[in-house]
Amino acid sequence: MKALHFGAGNIGRGFIGKLLADAGIEVVFADVNQVVLDALNARHEYEVHVVGEQSRIEIVRNVSAVHSGSPDVTALIATVDLVTTAIGPQILERIAAGVAKGLIQRHDAGNARPLNIIACENMVRGTSQLKQHVLNALPEQYHDWVAQNVGFVDSAVDRIVPPAQAGSQDPLAVTVETFSEWIVDKTQFKGEPPAIAGMELTDNLMAFVERKLFTLNTGHAITAYLGQQAGHKTIRDAILDPAIRQVVKGAMEESGAVLINRYGFDPEKHAAYINKILQRFENPYLHDDVERVGRQPLRKLSAGDRLIKPLRGTLEYGLRHDNLMKGIAAAMHYHSEQDPQAQEWAALLEKSGPEAALAQVSGLEKDSEVVEQVVTIYNAMQ
């Protein structure tokens, strides 16, 4: 079996590419980073440092790489059995035309073997969004064939993988936590789902996607934003700050109350899930900068993402949301010289003021009580 994986970054090399290779699948990475592409093609293997109580080094073998914009990608899509991505939500649209081209070649070559495509991004039903971009780029005459032969499979992906420590000379080096979870929607496959150890099948994906995104990522983002404000550099330092930990835990509990209402999760098991996440944030073997976790604040403050969607849920069910509001106010203060979205957000704040800027980005009503309350907290944090 052969797979094409878009994005040889942290989660691509450290999790999805590794699971595929461990399952005996030949993995070809598609990326735009020439240094990484060259290193993969020179060595065809790389080390994954799995860190925790019992750290170990695992070697990922039988890998190669192509440039994401090259004709090689078209030829691969025409022939492989599986396509996966870990490139970031905003890049999915950019690869769609290339995927569409490959599907046309696959159709024209008469390849009727099922192809499954799985986006592994931190977003709700990312593969379905990729599917829409691909269909937009694909002439109408191919749509029926795609519906019959190509499975667009949504997934939830969880493993904390920060970039390699500064100072590492190896462009392929990657350090991951021991925990990992990859859950895919089994109802969306064409043909039999591939047997990949570590890839779990479910027919209830939305519950898993929202549980992960609106617990771990909600708490992670708030740790990063409050951590930056308090002058902490890493997630570990931030979560060990008792004042921050209290808000983060409180926000995960507020979001959790929504999830429990919506999906009927067991409250005790959900409390244990939150505690485990707090321990993962504390991992002494991982160096994860608050700037990585807070990246792209416009995405993180958008209506369907980890801060606003849980807040909306609390409003829907009439539940407490004091800590979520603190997290959102802290996100509004996020700054980063390297992050174009942080620059864009700062410019919007300057131009429109906090109420209008928050309403514009989050979709919350400008004159609503909740926006007024968040902005009051935001002003008090200045």
Ligand SMILES: NC(=O)c1ccc[n+]([C@@H]2O[C@H](COP(=O)([O-])OP(=O)(O)OC[C@H]3O[C@@H](n4cnc5c(N)ncnc54)[C@H](O)[C@@H]3O)[C@@H](O)[C@H]2O)c1
């Ligand atoms: N790192 C984590 O802890 C983690 C965990 C779960 C999910 N995720 C999700 O995985 C995705 C990737 O995150 P990451 O941390 O690995 O980011 P990353 O920046 O390390 O990796 C992204 C990779 O995509 C490549 N890329 C950019 N444009 C491309 C294109 N047009 N075609 C092919 N490759 C392209 C980049 O060069 C980079 O190698 C995101 O959606 C993120 O939310 C990350």
Ligand SMILES: O=P(O)(O)OC[C@@H](O)[C@@H](O)[C@H](O)[C@H](O)CO
């Ligand atoms: O990748 P983002 O920017 O959506 O979120 C940053 C982190 O919260 C995220 O990458 C986590 O490390 C990951 O979701 C853990 O599974």
